[in-house]
Amino acid sequence: MSTDAVTMDKIVSLSKRRGFVFPSSEIYGGLGSSYDYGHYGVLLKDNVKARWLEAMVRERDDIVALDSSIILHPKIWEASGHVSGFTDPLVDCRTCKKRFRADQLGESECGRKPSKHPGETPDCDLTEPRQFNLMFRTRVGAVEETGVDVYLRPETAQGIFVNFKNVAQLARRKPPFGIAQVGKAFRNEITPGNFIFRTLEFEMMELEYFVPPADSARWHEYWVAERLAWHVRYGVRDENLRARAHEADELSHYSSATSDIEYRYPMGWSELEGIANRGDFDLTQHTEASGTKLEWVDAGTGERFVPHVIEPSLGLNRSLLTFLIDAYDEEVVAERDRTVLRLHPRLAPVTTAVLPLITKDAAMVEKAQALRDELRRHLSVEYDDSGQIGRRYRRQDEIGTPWALTVDEQTLSDDTVTLRDRDTLAQERIPIGGALTALLERLAAPWSPPPRAG
Numbered sequence: 001m002s003t004d005a006v007t008m009d010k011i012v013s014l015s016k017r018r019g020f021v022f023p024s025s026e027i028y029g030g031l032g033s034s035y036d037y038g039h040y041g042v043l044l045k046d047n048v049k050a051r052w053l054e055a056m057v058r059e060r061d062d063i064v065a066l067d068s069s070i071i072l073h074p075k076i077w078e079a080s081g082h083v084s085g086f087t088d089p090l091v092d093c094r095t096c097k098k099r100f101r102a103d104q105l106g107e108s109e110c111g112r113k114p115s116k117h118p119g120e121t122p123d124c125d126l127t128e129p130r131q132f133n134l135m136f137r138t139r140v141g142a143v144e145e146t147g148v149d150v151y152l153r154p155e156t157a158q159g160i161f162v163n164f165k166n167v168a169q170l171a172r173r174k175p176p177f178g179i180a181q182v183g184k185a186f187r188n189e190i191t192p193g194n195f196i197f198r199t200l201e202f203e204m205m206e207l208e209y210f211v212p213p214a215d216s217a218r219w220h221e222y223w224v225a226e227r228l229a230w231h232v233r234y235g236v237r238d239e240n241l242r243a244r245a246h247e248a249d250e251l252s253h254y255s256s257a258t259s260d261i262e263y264r265y266p267m268g269w270s271e272l273e274g275i276a277n278r279g280d281f282d283l284t285q286h287t288e289a290s291g292t293k294l295e296w297v298d299a300g301t302g303e304r305f306v307p308h309v310i311e312p313s314l315g316l317n318r319s320l321l322t323f324l325i326d327a328y329d330e331e332v333v334a335e336r337d338r339t340v341l342r343l344h345p346r347l348a349p350v351t352t353a354v355l356p357l358i359t360k361d362a363a364m365v366e367k368a369q370a371l372r373d374e375l376r377r378h379l380s381v382e383y384d385d386s387g388q389i390g391r392r393y394r395r396q397d398e399i400g401t402p403w404a405l406t407v408d409e410q411t412l413s414d415d416t417v418t419l420r421d422r423d424t425l426a427q428e429r430i431p432i433g434g435a436l437t438a439l440l441e442r443l444a445a446p447w448s449p450p451p452r453a454g
């Protein structure tokens, strides 16, 4: 199918049908912009996170990992500018009582006539835009009167900045070096739908890369290219990605330059990942507010400077959504419809299915289970002995399993199994004892998405 035919409805429906992602609190009617992740959703999310950490930390010498608290000292959010500046302009409709983002009226649905946008019907009565802070506020302390107001972090970055001195010393690194973090963030967003594109809580994968001030523009360019390459490496098609530099009036309060990596979503080109040049804004602000000097000092020469920061910031859930959309395909094979997720094998929730052809044949079942037990020590494996073989293959296609190993009658006589490839549908006979090696070799090979069917 063509890229344009992949609608968000198809992604929502597959996600629900196969248990990747579904609306949260559903038995109570759901909670807007909140979603829960089922079995395959969790496995896919874990793989996306692992590939990010691998590229950002494991494959490099210049980046270390951190896991900071979600609830931080409230003064951090004053110094960072979030208390005063982390706002969205919102308008209310006095007629339907719904609230909309002033900059997204064109994508929102009128509360009374969902086919129209807010402001488009004669009954719409919109207020002037007002700034609304996106941070969730809560209280710590056992006693209400003595408690302190705190915020759930809206980004993981500040936990990195306030640990700069600590980590720089422990890591024995000199700029350019980076600190990477993956963790939950929370934003009180008013959203126009679009499934998990924008939610109240989400996971962020953020890198703060500290560089000598004079080199910051060069490093900004470097990280835009590096991050684009990561999305392509894991299967997002080149033609659906682009980098777009922010205009001056779009820049966040902390940023001197930002480029968004945008993806061609069903609702149009939108931000997938932001890459900001935050300058020395954060380290300077926290130095002033805390009294602790956040700067880099060369122990040998005594040279000191406040590094500038380049920040690639990617929503894990938005990245997962992007992989789902780009992988989704429908085709007709032997006069039957097939829905398939052509996920990169290293992202797929299940690497291989193990299937006994005849589920009532005890010898086949025993062989298949022994194979499953061997493989699952190294790979994500799913054993399935329910239903007709064709239906079992389709189920694996829909969750994106790149390979299936089938144990059949021939296996009982010559210890070979069929290896079926999700994308080419080729079937090959391989020795059962070589199955693990065959899969590991395929997993390590470079992969790019096959052209979409149709």
Ligand code: ATP
Binding pocket: 187, 189, 196, 197, 198, 199, 200, 201, 202, 204, 271, 272, 273, 274, 313, 314, 315, 316, 317, 318, 319
């Ligand atoms: P926008 O302007 O679209 O609200 P933003 O520019 O404030 O987004 P950033 O602060 O740059 O977003 O966030 C970095 C990344 O975090 C985004 O590129 C996106 O991948 C992810 N992200 C931000 N907000 C959300 C959200 N509410 N739900 C899911 N992912 C999000």
